[in-house]
Amino acid sequence: MMQGNQTIITHFILLGFGELHGMQMFLFHLFLIIYISTLLANFLTVLLILADQHLHTPMYFFLGNLSCLEMMYSSTILPKMLDSLLTGEKSISFKGCITQFYFFAFLCSTECYLLSVMSYDRFLAICKPLHYATAMRIACCIQLAAVSWINGTVFTSVYLVLMLQLSFCGPSEIDHFFCESLPLIKLSCSDTTVMKYAVAVLAYTFTFPPFTLTFMSYMFILKTILRIPSRTGRQKAFSTCSSHLIVVSFFYGALAIVYLMPETEGKKNPSKLFSLLYTVLPSLFNPLIYTLRNKDVKEALKNLLDRFWKTRFFSSHLKEIQ
Numbered sequence: 001m002m003q004g005n006q007t008i009i010t011h012f013i014l015l016g017f018g019e020l021h022g023m024q025m026f027l028f029h030l031f032l033i034i035y036i037s038t039l040l041a042n043f044l045t046v047l048l049i050l051a052d053q054h055l056h057t058p059m060y061f062f063l064g065n066l067s068c069l070e071m072m073y074s075s076t077i078l079p080k081m082l083d084s085l086l087t088g089e090k091s092i093s094f095k096g097c098i099t100q101f102y103f104f105a106f107l108c109s110t111e112c113y114l115l116s117v118m119s120y121d122r123f124l125a126i127c128k129p130l131h132y133a134t135a136m137r138i139a140c141c142i143q144l145a146a147v148s149w150i151n152g153t154v155f156t157s158v159y160l161v162l163m164l165q166l167s168f169c170g171p172s173e174i175d176h177f178f179c180e181s182l183p184l185i186k187l188s189c190s191d192t193t194v195m196k197y198a199v200a201v202l203a204y205t206f207t208f209p210p211f212t213l214t215f216m217s218y219m220f221i222l223k224t225i226l227r228i229p230s231r232t233g234r235q236k237a238f239s240t241c242s243s244h245l246i247v248v249s250f251f252y253g254a255l256a257i258v259y260l261m262p263e264t265e266g267k268k269n270p271s272k273l274f275s276l277l278y279t280v281l282p283s284l285f286n287p288l289i290y291t292l293r294n295k296d297v298k299e300a301l302k303n304l305l306d307r308f309w310k311t312r313f314f315s316s317h318l319k320e321i322q
Contacts, residue, residue: 009168009187012097013090016081016177017272028085034284035078041287042067045297052300058136059125062118063291065145069114070283073107076100077178077279084177094168097179102160104178108255108278109206110152115248116210116217117144118290122244123217126237127224155202162198166190176272178279182259203259211252218245247282247289254278 017027045067049055080100084090092100124132163181166188174183181199185192221241228234254277291297 009172011091013173015175038074038284042071045287045291048300058141074283076103081177101179106152106156112206112210113148116213119214119217126221207255251278
């Protein structure tokens with residue numbers, strides 16, 4: 001398409017991990033395993049939370065929200081990446097690229113605030129147990145989750161409107177494995193000053209406040225844990241909280257490095273590596289760290305499997321009688 005003397009881009013080329021020529025099939029199988037494992041782990045989490053009455057608590061309500069988000073999040077990025085690695089087809093339409101960018105940004109920003117809400121829930125449960133039942137009523141839980149999702153929608157929609165004001169007239173190669181905002185902005189032939197400020201402001205808004213809340217919540221939690229008289233209980237609680245804090249630190253830290261650090265010439269490839277820390281890996285690690293390690297969830301899984309085998313046994317037994 002031509003507009004004046006400029007060629008308007010209708011397709012982009014996602015270069016992905018093209019520099020690793022001999023590792024395309026290895027990367028395909030690696031990311032395929034990660035994608036399938038992510039979907040299974042998060043689906044199992046949602047299934048157990050819905051099926052077991054003992055998991056109908058505020059903590060598991062937020063974990064169910066997180067698992068639903070993670071399934072959508074990974075499905076926004078990984079299918080196109082897998083197709084590109086398998087077939088070598090790196091082209092993506094302009095509309096497809098903008099759609100992928102929107103859902104990535106919406107889900108990523110929602111996750112930032114949802115993680116902070118989850119940390120606040122744990123803070124109340126551990127540090128303010130007498131006030132927990134009153135503070136985290138079901139209506140309050142729904143409101144906190146809804147605010148996280150609505151915030152992500154509103155701010156990303158504003159950013160999308162700004163993005164759609166840009167013109168893209170070449171080149172069309174995006175040196176990334178998905179349509180992220182910074183590589184897209186670099187390809188625009190419009191004045192991108194406003195967009196660069198918008199990226200910085202939104203990145204700060206969606207990383208620093210929620211990370212601060214998350215970090216402070218876990219600091220108070222750790223302070224409370226240190227007062228536990230039992231050494232075994234103290235070690236167990238510390239292990240759980242420290243693993244949570246490490247996961248969210250990697251997530252927020254990678255976002256801050258990619259979006260807030262000054263640009264350098266040698267930043268291209270490292271940015272892809274850091275992007276994996278807030279796109280692909282959290283969707284797999286979050287259900288393993290937050291949910292499937294929990295004693296209550298293990299018990300719920302055992303009960304679900306027992307019901308499943310009992311149902312199969314009685315069904316086969318009835319068939320034999322008939």
